[in-house]
Amino acid sequence: MRGQHKTEFTNLLYRPLHIALFLGAASSAVAAEWEIGLSRGLETYAATSNDGTLLLVCDPDRVYNPNVSHAYFLSHFDDDQFPQQVVLLAATGEQAAFSVQNGIATQRDADPAEWAQLIDMIEAGGQIAVVTARDAFTLDQDALPGLRCR
16 A cells, blocks of 8 residues: 555656656757767767766676676766756656766666666667756667667
8 A cells, every 4th residue: 555655656746747858858859869989898878968968888798897787877967966866767658767976877786677777768769858856858869779788
């Protein structure tokens, strides 16, 4: 019963946010191409909109430690604020929430289901809103199938 109330509260909390974000997304989304690179043996994927940047760093080969992934994402908002919580919302309804420090969420510290959902959304492409309590930006990305970031 308690879980049901929590779910209902969460739905009530996010429903207006979802509606506002995706009604405005068509007008505020800026097509952003993934910039793909390699840095110190780690695969990098960057996407930028008018209001912020999302950088995904993948460690498929466990470059620095064979037992621990050093994968992470960095969200940067143009107002230079670093939130404590970031939620990524796909236009198709999926979402993934992360606690962040200095804009960074690591795979190692993230809930595995949330990390998997993030990677699924990026692989599928399309509109993804990056949302905090104070700010948001929307990316419209090409799909990245086979992303090696799990």
